[in-house]
Amino acid sequence: xxxxxxxxxxxxxxxxxxxxxxxxxxxxxxxxxxxxxxxxxxxxxxxxxxxxxxxxxxxxxxxxxxxxxxxxxxxxxxxxxxxxxxxxxxxxxxxxxxxxxxxxxxxxxxxxxxxxxxxxxxxxxxxxxxxxxxxxxxxxxxxxxxxxxxxxxxxxxxxxxxxxxxxxxxxxxxxxxxxxxxxxxxxxxxxxxxxxxxxxxxxxxxxxxxxxxxxxxxxxxxxxxxxxxxxxxxxxxxx
Amino acid sequence: xxxxxxxxxxxxxxxxxxxxxxxxxxxxxxxxxxxxxxxxxxxxxxxxxxxxxxxxxxxxxxxxxxxxxxxxxxxxxxxxxxxxxxxxxxxxxxxxxxxxxxxxxxxxxxxxxxxxxxxxxxxxxxxxxxxxxxxxxxxxxxxxxxxxxxxxxxxxxxxxxxxxxxxxxxxxxxxxxxxxxxxxxxxxxxxxxxxxxxxxxxxxxxxxxxxxxxxxxxxxxxxxxxxxxxxxxxxxxxxxxxxxxxxxxxxxxxxxxxxxxxxxxxxxxxxxxxxxxxxxxxxxxxxxxxxxxxxxxxxxxxxxxxxxxxxxxx
Numbered sequence: 001x002x003x004x005x006x007x008x009x010x011x012x013x014x015x016x017x018x019x020x021x022x023x024x025x026x027x028x029x030x031x032x033x034x035x036x037x038x039x040x041x042x043x044x045x046x047x048x049x050x051x052x053x054x055x056x057x058x059x060x061x062x063x064x065x066x067x068x069x070x071x072x073x074x075x076x077x078x079x080x081x082x083x084x085x086x087x088x089x090x091x092x093x094x095x096x097x098x099x100x101x102x103x104x105x106x107x108x109x110x111x112x113x114x115x116x117x118x119x120x121x122x123x124x125x126x127x128x129x130x131x132x133x134x135x136x137x138x139x140x141x142x143x144x145x146x147x148x149x150x151x152x153x154x155x156x157x158x159x160x161x162x163x164x165x166x167x168x169x170x171x172x173x174x175x176x177x178x179x180x181x182x183x184x185x186x187x188x189x190x191x192x193x194x195x196x197x198x199x200x201x202x203x204x205x206x207x208x209x210x211x212x213x214x215x216x217x218x219x220x221x222x223x224x225x226x227x228x229x230x231x232x233x234x235x236x237x238x239x
Numbered sequence: 240x241x242x243x244x245x246x247x248x249x250x251x252x253x254x255x256x257x258x259x260x261x262x263x264x265x266x267x268x269x270x271x272x273x274x275x276x277x278x279x280x281x282x283x284x285x286x287x288x289x290x291x292x293x294x295x296x297x298x299x300x301x302x303x304x305x306x307x308x309x310x311x312x313x314x315x316x317x318x319x320x321x322x323x324x325x326x327x328x329x330x331x332x333x334x335x336x337x338x339x340x341x342x343x344x345x346x347x348x349x350x351x352x353x354x355x356x357x358x359x360x361x362x363x364x365x366x367x368x369x370x371x372x373x374x375x376x377x378x379x380x381x382x383x384x385x386x387x388x389x390x391x392x393x394x395x396x397x398x399x400x401x402x403x404x405x406x407x408x409x410x411x412x413x414x415x416x417x418x419x420x421x422x423x424x425x426x427x428x429x430x431x432x433x434x435x436x437x438x439x440x441x442x443x444x445x446x447x448x449x450x451x452x453x454x455x456x457x458x459x460x461x462x463x464x465x466x467x468x469x470x471x472x473x474x475x476x477x478x479x480x481x482x483x484x485x486x487x488x489x490x491x492x493x494x495x496x497x498x499x500x501x502x503x504x505x506x507x508x509x510x511x512x513x514x515x516x517x518x519x520x521x522x523x524x525x526x527x528x529x530x531x532x533x534x535x536x537x538x539x540x541x542x543x544x545x546x547x548x549x550x551x552x553x
Contacts, residue, residue, distance in 0.1 A: 008531075136267075195365050202260075
């Protein structure tokens, strides 16, 4: 039974653990999947994160007690839930050069060659724990510590959408143009967030992200297709 | 088709509705009117039953030219509204003829004023809402704040214009020193008695670093019990009060990011968020604790009042 904690008069959280682990996060995703399918009247939004699910509701439609007792009465069925299978989303990345101006700095800091940094960065698929911070920003599971590099001392004022970066042991993609201090090692032609796209967000919590190095020509070809909305994303099953 | 032409935009004027829900799981902030209560009243006065988009203006008002006849209503902060240079009432339906101009003399109280138009502002909805979210440049009018020369289309309004007025006793007073009611947040236990006492007895000042995303306050430090002030990144709701490592509270508002890593000590109650939205830098704020049941009762009473006004208006 997950602990419920109120967050003001129109939201509460269900907490599945106190750690960052796939197991704790899987329970959050199960809760979301389960509650969403209940279509509780008065629930207006959900915010899943590493270890809790926030449920936003309208107290003029449903009270906290009522919502919680509805949920508790169904909790027995909760363990039977099977989540849809996770996909591994292939994310093409043009590394180094203008697309990744800090690749050299990361290589120097790690005591590796640029090629080795790229190889290590692409070698695993990263679990997407949650999205937050900016629209479409994915919090990814741990990166190989050999290429961990501290943030830039002076953040950049503008980082383009699609920039792939490293900040300490974390890696990620900037989904929209924003300021930031991450070490930029490459750029993806994919749009993680496209308000006119269907769906608007390319990646969901529970997916895995796999970076695929591409040449400048391949990058441009994919970018053209993305802009014409004809690019087919490669997805594979997690093994 | 009726439209409005912005002659001058004021400091920050954006198109807002009740917000963009359903996408917070992807990191998309809700946005929408900062002061939802004034937004609802303004819509009600011009006969908009649906949550239509209106203008939210900040500190200085715009100048607007009307291309067609219609109706407009102004609620929230008093910026001294004028129609063709003559003072007009706030919180009351104003009839408009083609060629009329709406302007403002200057801020008298509050911070944000809501201008609703019969039929609403008919910009294309993005992800289910017409609200502007400036950081991602989406929604509203081209995803940006209005500029002079912008022409915004208005929606069709089939209704005959009726002059309505919100009774004065139902309106809120905006003061430069305000007590705001709060409920305890999920990380309240991370603060000792001293920290909680500090929050509930000190006066905080609204700093210049306050905007649609959040209000940064300054005052007595609120200390965490342990040296680790931060939490595993988790959801933030409207009115969440975070205490970062520097011990200075931040109230999260309409454009708040969906998740954050600072301790959530408390939550401003929904009914009082409207007061926070009307505060400007330099204003003073005190907090008072109430129960969630009390907070919900206040919110429900407010919603019921709006529904009754709406029923009387139809």
